[in-house]
């Protein structure tokens with residue numbers, strides 16, 4: 359009998375002074391994923407810092423689950439088939455946005471993440487890292503169009519605007535429940551949120567998008583309509599018609 363000896367990889371210093379800690383990643387194929395995450399992490403941190411700024415956790419914990427059981431244990435999500443499409447999740451043990459404290463933060467990669475293309479891994483890593491960086495400033499009831507739209511704004515590369523045929527479909531904010539759908543219904547929710555964040559950044563600047571994140575999703579946040587009015591000085595209905603025209607052009 360041959361016994362393999364595995365151990366958790368040693369922490370990795372990041373270019374901007376943070377430290378990356380690994381959890382798991384000690385069995386195939388997660389060791390290959392670790393190498394790819396390590397190669398992408400500095401540019402992911404830079405993308406997050408350029409949008410959100412520097413004021414977030416100096417310690418970053420990334421876990422690589424090699425089984426569905428390990429993924430649900432580390433995320434503490436209920437086990438079940440609903441996570442089959444999930445590549446990674448950013449979670450915390452406790453969050454206190456009023457005091458800007460999040461404990462036990464970790465980004466957990468699912469077993470299937472090892473099969474992602476490099477381009478898909480880059481998007482997932484940046485998206486989840488944005489959740490990680492904003493966690494302590496995000497209310498537990500922050501609207502998901504905002505949290506997911508901004509995470510995708512940082513995570514996804516720019517794409518040409520969809521044009522008139524798709525503008526009517528895209529130009530509405532997804533409801534909370536839309537993000538719990540499956541397949542194309544869920545993708546549409548993410549796309550709508552992403553396009554809204556891109557629209558705000560394009561029309562008002564990325565600093566305003568961040569301001570909107572705090573006003574509509576931070577501790578003691580306003581409701582969505584009031585936050586849009588407060589930050590952008592415009593009523594929802596008028597904003598959405600400008601958004602629709604922007605998408606169509």
Ligand SMILES: [Zn+2]
Nearest residue numbers: 485489506509
């Ligand atoms: Zn997300």
